[in-house]
Amino acid sequence: MIILIIILAIGVVAYLLFFNNKNMPITTTMMTTTTFRPTTMMPTTTFSPTTMMPQQMMPQQMMPTTTMAPTTTIAPTTTIAPTTTMAPTTTMAPTTTMAPTTTMAPTTTMAPTTTMATSIPPKFIIRNGGTNWRQLIENGDQSETNIQGWNPDYQTVSPDVAPYNEIALQFRYFAQYWLNRTNSTEGSTDVYTYGPTFQGKYTFRRNGGNFTGSFYGYSWSW
Numbered sequence: 323m324i325i326l327i328i329i330l331a332i333g334v335v336a337y338l339l340f341f342n343n344k345n346m347p348i349t350t351t352m353m354t355t356t357t358f359r360p361t362t363m364m365p366t367t368t369f370s371p372t373t374m375m376p377q378q379m380m381p382q383q384m385m386p387t388t389t390m391a392p393t394t395t396i397a398p399t400t401t402i403a404p405t406t407t408m409a410p411t412t413t414m415a416p417t418t419t420m421a422p423t424t425t426m427a428p429t430t431t432m433a434p435t436t437t438m439a440t441s442i443p444p445k446f447i448i449r450n451g452g453t454n455w456r457q458l459i460e461n462g463d464q465s466e467t468n469i470q471g472w473n474p475d476y477q478t479v480s481p482d483v484a485p486y487n488e489i490a491l492q493f494r495y496f497a498q499y500w501l502n503r504t505n506s507t508e509g510s511t512d513v514y515t516y517g518p519t520f521q522g523k524y525t526f527r528r529n530g531g532n533f534t535g536s537f538y539g540y541s542w543s544w
Contacts, residue, residue: 442500442509446524448472451488459496471516474538494544497526497535513537 449455449468458467470487477489501509510525524537534543 440504442504442506442511444511446496446511446513447518448489448492448513448515448521451486455488455492456495459492459499466518469514469516469518473515474513474521474540476540478537478540479542493524493535493537494533497524498528498533501526501528501533 443462443464445464447458447464447466448470449458450470453468455468458465470489472487472489475483477483477487478493479490481488481490483490496511497509501507506528508525508527510523513521513524515521522538524535526533526535532543534541
């Protein structure tokens, strides 16, 4: 800054000297040498245009300018603890040693052994038509279940007489079933109806695949 002011002052003086050489008598201008203290600004010299005598201004006491160094804010240093990457821990399930599996053969429950009757049942119960009389005959049932009230007549021989009673069918089924079951060629049994009432003895025979029956004075074959 001081050097710039000095250069400007020299420039002004040179200009005035050049101008005076043309139009005015030469005036000797003495430059004032000013010693600047560090805290005193260089005095400003004003030149009068008529006398060209420098009119010295009193130096103005300037407050020293303090240039502050730029403040640098230092971010706080954060020390990062080193990151340790742990390998994943694998928890192994305990190994269970299984005893060898033994596959058991399935247990087969045998149906109870049915002892084949070796003799013809002593009673033949006449039961109502349309019931389970066939099953009861096969079971040798001697109870009065579904027992039918009936007096011996031609129903014994012909299935076409009062067919809903199924009496002729019951006589045939009883003789044929029990002769085959006991592997017999002849047999007999007592006939009972509702009461129970004893109606007489029924006899029957087998000859190959043919059968004959006799009851209450009636004889027939099938």
